[in-house]
Amino acid sequence: MEQEHIILLQKILVLLFSVTLFWKIIKHMCGLLNIEKEPVTVLVTGAAGQIGYALVPMIARGVMLGPDQPVIIHMLDIEPAAEALNGVKMELIDAAFPLLKGVVATTDVVEACQGVNIAVMVGGFPRKEGMERKDVMSKNVSIYKAQASALEQHAAPDCKVLVVANPANTNALILKEFAPSIPEKNITCLTRLDHNRALGQISEKLDVHVSEVKNVIIWGNHSSTQYPDVNHATVKTTDGEKSVRVALANDNWLNTEFITTVQQRGAAIIKARKLSSALSAASAACDHIRDWVLGTPKGTWVSMGVYSDGSYGIQPGIVYSFPVTCEKGQWSIVKGLKIDEFSREKMDATAKELMEEKTLAHSCLV
Numbered sequence: 492m493e494q495e496h497i498i499l500l501q502k503i504l505v506l507l508f509s510v511t512l513f514w515k516i517i518k519h520m521c522g523l524l525n526i527e528k529e530p531v532t533v534l535v536t537g538a539a540g541q542i543g544y545a546l547v548p549m550i551a552r553g554v555m556l557g558p559d560q561p562v563i564i565h566m567l568d569i570e571p572a573a574e575a576l577n578g579v580k581m582e583l584i585d586a587a588f589p590l591l592k593g594v595v596a597t598t599d600v601v602e603a604c605q606g607v608n609i610a611v612m613v614g615g616f617p618r619k620e621g622m623e624r625k626d627v628m629s630k631n632v633s634i635y636k637a638q639a640s641a642l643e644q645h646a647a648p649d650c651k652v653l654v655v656a657n658p659a660n661t662n663a664l665i666l667k668e669f670a671p672s673i674p675e676k677n678i679t680c681l682t683r684l685d686h687n688r689a690l691g692q693i694s695e696k697l698d699v700h701v702s703e704v705k706n707v708i709i710w711g712n713h714s715s716t717q718y719p720d721v722n723h724a725t726v727k728t729t730d731g732e733k734s735v736r737v738a739l740a741n742d743n744w745l746n747t748e749f750i751t752t753v754q755q756r757g758a759a760i761i762k763a764r765k766l767s768s769a770l771s772a773a774s775a776a777c778d779h780i781r782d783w784v785l786g787t788p789k790g791t792w793v794s795m796g797v798y799s800d801g802s803y804g805i806q807p808g809i810v811y812s813f814p815v816t817c818e819k820g821q822w823s824i825v826k827g828l829k830i831d832e833f834s835r836e837k838m839d840a841t842a843k844e845l846m847e848e849k850t851l852a853h854s855c856l857v
């Protein structure tokens with residue numbers, strides 16, 4: 492390399508180093524001077540319900556956006572729940588959360604959506620024992636059609652949306668279709684609860700802590716056709732990182748009971764509690780948004796329901812759960828994973844169900 496190129500390279504390196512150092516000093520000074528970040532406004536719909544009640548304190552404590560991120564919480568519910576919603580607001584005030592900079596409790600969807608940066612859509616009707624999630628379709632998709640327009644018109648332009656209410660994938664799809672100006676990459680649905688359930692089942696079976704297991708995948712619908720896939724999952728052992736299949740050496744369990752347990756976990760909770768999952772759903776919603784906004788740890792992916800771009804042969808036009816990594820507020824589907832015949836069949840079956848749900852949802856809306 493010529494002398495002048497070496498000097499130029501040195502200058503660039505010094506410049507990069509100085510900029511990084513300067514930025515670190517500014518951040519440190521802000522910390523010392525107690526200069527806070529601007530608050531982020533988070534909407535929770537259905538906030539008077541059981542997930543809402545578990546979720547809003549988590550958001551106010553920094554579980555969703557980090558321990559140094561102030562928040563303003565907007566809570567929406569319907570008129571019959573207005574008094575209960577006001578009770579939740581009173582409790583949020585009584586909890587004196589340092590990060591909580593404001594609370595709006597309202598039954599007016601326009602007021603609720605005003606300027607929100609993150610929208611967690613929990614409002615809707617939960618299923619009861621013996622129902623499939625699509626059985627609440629007709630009640631819930633019309634809510635998502637109506638709220639799509641309010642979000643489109645009144646939320647911040649870069650608002651990130653997470654749909655929790657069931658049928659979660661199809662509600663998210665309807666929201667996307669009726670809010671065409673919201674970028675499709677900003678509309679997602681929750682399958683992180685299923686992902687966490689899969690991690691939990693494997694950690695119990697291997698008798699290791701759940702944080703030692705990673706890279707399971709939930710493919711498809713947040714329904715009993717979802718496919719929890721462990722073919723790429725790993726576990727940390729004293730001999731280093733191992734494939735879960737190798738560490739467990741029990742393909743029979745992984746290919747049968749494990750899959751059905753994860754697929755049916757929601758129903759098992761309803762049977763036990765007579766109410767659907769709430770604390771685990773709220774926690775998973777925080778995980779989903781935290782990783783989306785702040786990034787996934789290096790070498791780790793998570794599952795998110797996103798609008799299909801055709802990856803892995805899944806047709807566009809449905810919201811399907813894929814393995815994703817997140818960086819700088821953007822998710823990307825993990826590409827190039829090997830799919831065997833067993834997985835292919837299950838991935839296609841859950842895609843087929845989503846196509847059927849889409850047709851059913853459109854028929855509910857006419």
Ligand SMILES: NC(=O)C1=CN([C@@H]2O[C@H](COP(=O)(O)OP(=O)(O)OC[C@H]3O[C@@H](n4cnc5c(N)ncnc54)[C@H](O)[C@@H]3O)[C@@H](O)[C@H]2O)C=CC1
Binds near residue numbers: 541568
């Ligand atoms: N994706 C997932 O992993 C999970 C999804 N869910 C779903 O989340 C939803 C909420 O569950 P829960 O909190 O247990 O139900 P919940 O019945 O306790 O609460 C739902 C709340 O939504 C409100 N609501 C109804 N229509 C509304 C509207 N148009 N706008 C705003 N709020 C409205 C209700 O008044 C109620 O307060 C259900 O659809 C449930 O099936 C539950 C667990 C996990």
Ligand SMILES: O=C([O-])CC(=O)C(=O)O
Binds near residue numbers: 684757758761767768
């Ligand atoms: O099963 C339900 O209806 C609630 C839910 O989505 C879950 O717990 O996964």
